[in-house]
Amino acid sequence: MTRSEEHLRVTTQRVATTRVRLRKQIVTEMQTITVPVSREEIVIDREPITDADAADELLPTADEQQDFEIILYAERPVVTMENIAIERIRVSTRTVTEDRTVTEPVGKEQIELHEDPLGDTHRSTT
Helix, strand or coil, X not given: CCCCECCCCCCCCCCCCCCCCCCCCCCCCCCCCCCCCCECCCCCCCXXXXXXXXXXXXXXXXXXXXXXCCCCCECCCCXXXXXXXXXXXXXXXXXXXXXXXXXXXXXXXXXXXXXXXXXCCXXXXX
C-alpha cells in the first residue's frame, strides 16, 4: 500500500495590473507682471529777458518764421514668449518583492491499522 499526501506548491504568475500613460497638455494661466516704463514730457522753462540779454538776442524779422520741433519718446511693454525646459520626466518600472502568506487546505492520507485478535476457540482443556 502506498500512502500519499498533498503538498502545497505555490508559484507566481505575472499578470497586468495597471496601465500608465503620460500625456502632455498645455494649461493656460494668466500672469500679471508690472514693468516700469518711462516717457518723455515737455518741460517749458520761461525766463524774462533782461535789458543786458536783449542786446545779445537776435530778434526775428516779421518775414522769418521760426519753428522748433522736438520728438518725444516713450517706452512701451514688449511681450515675448520663451519656451524653457523645466524638468525631464521618465517613466520606468521597478520590481518590488514582498512576502504573501498563502493558506490552503491540503489532504493527507492516513492508514489505520485495525487488529482483530483471533480467539483460540479450539483450545482444549485438559
